[in-house]
Amino acid sequence: MPIRVAIVSPEQEVWSGDADMVVARTTDGDLGVLPGHVPLLGVLVPGGTVRVKTGGREISAQVDGGFISVTHQGVSILAETATLS
Amino acid sequence: MAGQLREYRRRIRSVQSTKKITRAMELIAASRIAKARARVAAARPYAEEITRVIEAVASQTTISHPLTTERPQPVRAAVVVITSDRGLAGGYSSNALRRANELIELLRSEGKEPELHVIGRKGVGYYRFRGRAISGEYTGFSEQPSYADAKSVGDALIASFVASGESGGVDEIHVVHTEYVSALTQTPVARRLLPMVLTETNEPPAGGPLPQYEFEPSAEAVLDALLPRYVESRLYAAMLESAASESAARQRAMKSATDNAEDLIRSYTRQANRARQDAITQEISEIVGGANALSSAS
Numbered sequence: 493m494p495i496r497v498a499i500v501s502p503e504q505e506v507w508s509g510d511a512d513m514v515v516a517r518t519t520d521g522d523l524g525v526l527p528g529h530v531p532l533l534g535v536l537v538p539g540g541t542v543r544v545k546t547g548g549r550e551i552s553a554q555v556d557g558g559f560i561s562v563t564h565q566g567v568s569i570l571a572e573t574a575t576l577s
Numbered sequence: 578m579a580g581q582l583r584e585y586r587r588r589i590r591s592v593q594s595t596k597k598i599t600r601a602m603e604l605i606a607a608s609r610i611a612k613a614r615a616r617v618a619a620a621r622p623y624a625e626e627i628t629r630v631i632e633a634v635a636s637q638t639t640i641s642h643p644l645t646t647e648r649p650q651p652v653r654a655a656v657v658v659i660t661s662d663r664g665l666a667g668g669y670s671s672n673a674l675r676r677a678n679e680l681i682e683l684l685r686s687e688g689k690e691p692e693l694h695v696i697g698r699k700g701v702g703y704y705r706f707r708g709r710a711i712s713g714e715y716t717g718f719s720e721q722p723s724y725a726d727a728k729s730v731g732d733a734l735i736a737s738f739v740a741s742g743e744s745g746g747v748d749e750i751h752v753v754h755t756e757y758v759s760a761l762t763q764t765p766v767a768r769r770l771l772p773m774v775l776t777e778t779n780e781p782p783a784g785g786p787l788p789q790y791e792f793e794p795s796a797e798a799v800l801d802a803l804l805p806r807y808v809e810s811r812l813y814a815a816m817l818e819s820a821a822s823e824s825a826a827r828q829r830a831m832k833s834a835t836d837n838a839e840d841l842i843r844s845y846t847r848q849a850n851r852a853r854q855d856a857i858t859q860e861i862s863e864i865v866g867g868a869n870a871l872s873s874a875s
Binding site: 498500501502503504505518519520523530531532533534535557559561568570572 | 616619620622623624626627630633634723724727728789790791792793794798799802803806809810813
């Protein structure tokens with residue numbers, strides 16, 4: 493069961509799609525989100541990388557000044573600036 | 578007689594070149610509306626998500642955070658007014674300024690000292706002419722604001738909000754911007770940005786009930802980090818919406834200017850034709866009169 497992931501910056505939605513796992517670094521340390529994760533709201537470290545594993549591929553994005561919001565509906569990465577790399 | 582004709586032709590040429598300018602501005606404004614509307618739509622996912630998250634956090638934590646708590650004795654309030662950098666946009670800036678003045682009156686009557694933060698040259702000029710103190714002025718991006726612009730405005734506001742009214746900062750932040758209702762209607766609106774106005778309803782919000790979040794590292798830290806982002810994103814949304822309204826107002830103003838120019842050209846052309854015809858008639862009657870005088874003399 494994939495999770496819906498959206499990486500959004502104020503000016504546009506950078507990436508969205510279904511994924512198997514999301515790995516992001518919060519101020520407390522690395523955080524991996526698998527389907528069925530409890531709702532969570534975390535502050536991401538500045539200049540960190542968010543990795544999204546979907547199928548066999550892995551998408552990574554540089555995010556700055558962001559949050560990760562996990563709900564039952566999906567995962568949102570809110571970042572002031574986000575660029576896919 | 579011929580002088581009059583020349584005068585009309587000169588006026589027609591002058592109105593024609595004005596018409597070219599207003600037509601060009603109308604077309605530019607029309608394309609900018611579409612662009613600005615697209616940017617409003619692109620900014621929406623972020624703005625909605627951040628508002629939803631804050632509501633979720635605020636509804637389930639008991640901590641009192643400046644973001645959501647009303648200060649007991651508010652003494653100063655920041656008013657952000659969004660106007661345009663350039664004129665020729667009909668009543669766009671003056672409508673926004675009128676709404677801002679209503680808000681300022683209201684704040685004064687509630688015993689809060691308003692502090693002005695003005696976006697756009699028109700607003701800056703308006704308040705400076707009236708000798709009003711401006712705490713912050715931001716110009717040069719009213720038609721195409723970027724997130725960085727919203728951030729530069731937001732930084733100053735947040736710093737003074739965190740400082741609070743007693744120590745020279747502000748206790749509330751209000752924004753006056755122009756809402757784009759349709760291409761024909763734009764209404765200036767005033768909203769309070771901080772402290773947040775939470776909608777307290779018993780109905781479950783759209784998209785299902787808000788989940789019980791866990792916080793990493795803590796609810797306070799998350800709210801602290803959310804506060805500036807929230808202010809910036811709301812300012813950015815207001816600026817984009819205002820940019821769309823500004824372009825729509827300008828398009829309408831320039832369209833009526835172009836129509837007026839066309840009317841003028843039509844009536845001048847008619848008058849020029851009459852002047853030309855009069856001159857010809859006069860010339861004929863002079864020739865006929867001259868010939869008659871010659872034949873009667875011989």
